[in-house]
Amino acid sequence: MSWSKQAIRDASRESDYGRVIQLARREQGLTQRQLGEACGLTQSAVSRLEGRAAGPYNMSILASAAAYLGLSPRLVGLADGTAVSAADGRDPVERREFLAGAVAAAATPALAALPMPERQEAGQAATLRLATTAFRRMDGSTPSRQLSEVVFAHLRLVQSVAAEAPDEDQRVRLAAVGSEAASLAGWLSWDMGDHGSARTWYGSAIKAARRSGNRLLAAYQIGSLAQMEADAGNAAQGLNLTRSARRQLGTNAPAVADAWLCTVEALAHAAAGDELSTDHALVRSRTAAALITAEEPPPWPWVFTFDEAKIAACRVTCGARLGLPIWVFGKRDEVATAMPSSHAKQHALLQLDLAAGHQAAGRLEAAYVLATQAVESGLRYRSGRVVERARVFRRAYTSSTPPKVVRTFDDRLHGVYL
Template sequence: MLPTVGTQNTDIDWGSFGDLKDAARSGHYGLVIRKARTIAGLTQGQLGTACGLSQAAISRLENRDDGTYNMNILANAATALGLPFELVGLANQNANGLPVERREFLTAVVAAAAQPIKTVEAAVPRWDNSPEATLRISTSSLRRLDSTVASRDLSESALTHLRLIQTIAREAPDDAHRARLASAGSEAASFAGWLSWDMADHGSARRWYGSAIKAANHSGDRLLTAYQTGSLASFEADTGSPTEALRLVMQTRHHLGPDLPPLAAAWLSSIEATAHAANGHKKACDRALLACEQQAALIPDAEPVAWPWIFAFDERKTTACRITCTAHLGQPLHTRLSESDIATALSSSHDKQRALLTLDVALGHLATKEIDAAFTLGIRALETGIRLRSGKITERARRLRRAYSAQTPPSIVRDFDDQLHSAYL
């Protein structure tokens, strides 16, 4: 039977083992892990299971002698064994071979997750106490859960919610009620599309987004129809159809006409920028990014709009868009953003969105050959993807891996490969 690692070893006086302290002082942290594992009576396979790693990954960690280590793997192994972090150089040394400022930046990225997210409630219509308003609030609640709950676990609730809306709509007393229920149904169908997208079920995602657009048309809400069409455009830009995404953005702008609210204009420009970047059109991307930032600056002074979002479109969103575009274009991050900008963009407490953006940041580091920085971030983001069973995050991680090739990849890339493999098990 596998021992319960990480709890049974808390009574071990690690400081009494002189050879452990000698190995730690010399910077041989892999040797520290090997000796501690032996003291704890564990095999490499058992420690790997406790850390969520393969036996081969533990073996590489223990036998490394070049002084560079993956900070994340070291921390996992030390935690599983109950080792004090200072014995593996994580308290006051540069444990992963990166410059100190880079290591501190990566640590700040993790700490940023604890910061609160700014949110805005979807505008509540005049029928506050109606079933329609209650159904919309339920959809917003499910969207909030999407931040930290696996899409597969939310999917059945989302579909049940949709069926409830359909049932109530069939019993609606008049066209006005049916129109309002169509609005609620459109938002619920859009959320089902979002969940399918996260699960990498692209066929279902397109079908649900199509249903959301159709329901929005029935509701008579032009802004809602624009939002759902834009949502489909965002999906197409991300999944390999940027030309279709641009067509949908143009269609949405035409549908709304000249009275485009700044919030809608900024959001559509961000999608346009991403699509141009995916097509490799740098100048067009830059024009769209500039428009996005200019329109976003107008949002605070504009009239509130009935918009089916629960997350604000603010400076963090525009910065995140710039990071994603930079990743698509294969350009170095430092040519477009400061590390402070990057840390701000990664401050979202929405786990899935932060993981996706972290992978885009990793691609930016890869463009400047910062292999350790890129795959340290990649490993961290992929951990979230595995925990939340997100096909979208896994596919973005595969994009990072395809961007790097070497006959003999360094150990951190092999560790990333092990983790990527486990995402499909």
């Protein structure tokens, strides 16, 4: 996609950076809510950003939105230099350079906006954490194989800085930062279909979180590994890890942590085929989510908001695992809430869950139209997780004489290598 369109250039020259964001968002077919969710912002924050014709702008919000949309920092007044087009179509070296530059543009203004005492206290840890956050936000629209090289280099930097830290206090803070970066490396490996590497990275993230003494972070990392195991069908392992994560949380856990862990538990119960326990876990998640303050930004490492849409999406996924079309389609408003997403790979996975519901109900045409769309997204973003989920979906249908729509899907999947 080219950002050299006249309207965006004109808005940039007039320093109407809110208008630049608005035009870029509309060009990509995103709503304000979707952009806000991708950047960890509320819809109203995006609306205020776009409505400021001449500033003053919150540079952290502006940088986050620009980085997610793939805008050149110069187009929104964040950096000097020539305009940069969107990174699609670049060679791998150019792509990595673009990603690193976009993250730097997103992180630097955010750090500058911190109160001085916090900046002095956090130092290098704050800078490195902001970079990790920016990388995580870019995951939704960036192939993991491209983003992973930058993240692995970032993780090595964190490790080298931690090794040279002069005192224990700094080493503790940097252990938390290293945990966050290792967790992101695990997530990217999972998306690439490399479960062995993902387990290794998540193990490193858990160990580092424990060294940091941050129980919330340790619980998140254990829960993330539990989520991967549940997704892979390892129900017992997923449930054991979820219980371990809850022990880490202890009492007085944030509502968002409880709500999220309940959805992980639901996925594990669904993997075990336990419908009743799955439903109970989802009910508990809704109860906990109702306690989350709507305008309060989610605490790290919950970069993105956790709300009813996430629970609705989890119910769809659980329904697909359990072979219950009524769960997938029983509450249409929930499905409508769950589907809009600016995270392309997550959206594709949810499409496959909906397709599984159609297939279980005997609606093959609708099922394979959705599944084909999901596969195209998986191939576009080179997501091994999406493609493997598509293969699992296909194996659920057995017939010696499959209809044309199924044969066409088979032809698309045949010979796919990522």
